[in-house]
Amino acid sequence: MKNPIFLLFLLSSFSFISAQQKKIKILNAEQTYKNQAKYPGAIILNGNVKVSHDGAILDCNKALFYKDKNILHAYGNVLVNQGDTIRQTSEYTNYNGNTQKIISWGNVIINDPSMQLETDTLHFDRITQEMTYDCYAKIIDANNQLTSKNGLYSTTEKKFTATTDVVVFNPENKLESNHLDYYTETGEVYFYGPSTITTQESIATANKGFYDSKIGISRLINDAKIYYDNRIIEGDSIYNDKNRGFASSTGNVVMTDTINQTIVKGGYGEFFRDQDSIFVIKKALFISTAEVDSLFIHGDTLLITGQPDKRIIRAYHRVKFFKTDLRGKCDSLHTNQKTGITKMFKHPVIWSGNNQITGDSIYLTSDLKTNKLDSLFIKRNAFIIQKDSAGFSQIKGKNMYGKFVDNQLTSLLTKGNGEVVNYARDEEKKLVAILNMICSNILFNLMDNNIQTIHFLMKPEGKTYPPSKYPNELRFLKGFIWREEEKPLVKEDIFKNEPVITTNLYK
Template identity: 55%
Template structure:
């Protein structure tokens, strides 16, 4: 055999021998060392101020049994393990295997490193992977956080903890409960799996999968999530929460509910700024004003609601449509002032109340602030009301401005001020036969209505025009100036408000 081969084999043997020696548990000190083959076969008994060493870790205790062949140690009483500048461990008992570098500790176990303190009754520690685990309840304290769980595993190298069963994480700002959590002690990030709740001073969060940063109080809620705040809640496929800024946002099937003001806002993206009592929802937004048995549905490109309780200001702009069983409409922008009970429609608005089509440069609806039912109406500039007659044509009223009063959600009186004109198809009350057609002009006119039909007309100044027998009515007088029939734009269901003409 060549000399070089022999030398290499010798070095390999020495290396393996050295490694084997290093892996052996070494006794550094004990006040008394002896053997008792009857009580402890194959064991060396160490008693009093015991001190041993294994691969960079020093262990002290009151008493120990050392099995040299098996390279195993059993320690009792004030057991302390010091793994250099990493982990320090205290317990009443310890069982340690030098070959596998696995330890089992029990009895008032306490583990410390620079980032956390772990206490439990029974702990397993794998020194080769630096993983500690418990299955009989444990508590971990890190910075301001206290985490408890029935089952836990701490990865010392990564500063990461996995906790399961009755997990609770508490700090001065919040309380988190879940069934499964992965927690990073450096970043403060908690990864939540399964039903989880987070409670802080003024909000409650629920999610079935999410991330919560305990240091920054930031939450990313990713599955079946809800944020509760006083009398409001926000739901969505994905929610973001910032406690310090009092801000929340969400995307995918957002539902924001204001239980006090009875408003629900839906959409595919939304933001809430609680410090200024503000929310904005985009991407197919829908606002639902909840009224007993008959709610109002409003849609536009963007819905914004600001203001404190009972003083909400709602703005809906671009491609606005709304629907209620007895009232629907369309405009480019809409503003509702809750404290005043006023809703205004701007930019080519049209309103349908039962059979009536109402248009003007702007339309203002005023509700009773107590009953929240429609009380009155203002149509400003180029006011026009059209009611399609069942057979012959269109009943029409126009003027500069109009002011109406509602009774039981229907127009009951109407005042036309300035440049008033009317075309009315009169029918008998019994047979509903057409009896006359009126075409009149007067600066100011008062109408009384019943079941959306004109009952009486009172001209406040001398009118111009006449009433014709049906056969003599000139066809070129049938439509007033500015007449446009927009019945094909009318939303007939709440689903229709999402149709852009």
């Protein structure tokens, strides 16, 4: 059996020899002569010159034809037609019939069914059907205009690989990069290296990605960011649909509202531009930096909807929040920024100073001008516990209403089924008595989060005991649950007992 490598070599050699044997043919010239002194070895063709080679026709004003070398130098109004697919004009063209390589310069214009290319100098390899330039070019197709300093165009793939100062432009979008692949038939762009996409609605940046310029869809990867007016969206990967006003981000998601001073973070997020809404999951975190003491809210899911003056923040499942002077936990949370009311549902608990506050649901109202806490409503099974070195002061009732001043609880009204256990101390902090009373409605005044005065608004029942005489069975009111171990001591604790966070959410 013959060596297959040897056969392959023979076939390749035969193909090359066949290409060499295809000679440039002179179809027309008004004058044909030689000037060996000036152009040794050349046939001079002058006036309405037309030649052909392997399916291509070249027209020009004048040409030097080196028959032995199978090379043609064409001058003036050069036109090259390759079948019905490629039409090229230029001032000058050198064509090598053996290698089928063309070098053209001087106002070079190339047209094929999907685009037009304009440049000063162009190299065209007819065998590979690839064109290259390195002195800036402009490409125009049905979708865009592309400009770049360097580029390669494949006529078979209808693809440009453009580098250095690349701009893909149409009236609605502009993409700037230093390296990209552009497909003229589809308008699709794959970019590599730092790039920017600018539209009427946004500016997007990334180090790698895909962009469909016809339908306005992009996939941004590696340091991806989108700037929408006052919003910045960041992530490891961002999908953006310009026409739908929708973006989704995956991995290290950060959504920043620079005007309202809020930040939303997570592992996956969605942004709806027209609704000004955000959906975030996977270690979702909301941060408000509007005050010196920032607010941190975490839940399995965060949903933020509406314009700033009507914005609603919803957090679902395993919700925790942290401020220096207020911490809390519940299963779901609803904040209406128009009314300033935050509602906590399903086993809610709040820690204000050294007070633990629980109930079936808890409503917090903030002052709309100062953003500071104004009031508190505990709906059903209201219970407040304050730890004392000798035991626990407790307030219990059907419902409770509280008032805040400078984010500190200053007064509390228990309405319905009121009960109180209070460890009373004198000015020297010495325990002097333990109060155990029942009264339908009770008003408490507090200072520095400690009970100062108690007003029984109806006739109470019970008594005051000396500390040593207080019965053990009365130390805890029915429903007492101390939840101190659940309290976030620092902001990072809102993720306590969850999988390890791989990124620094607080930097």
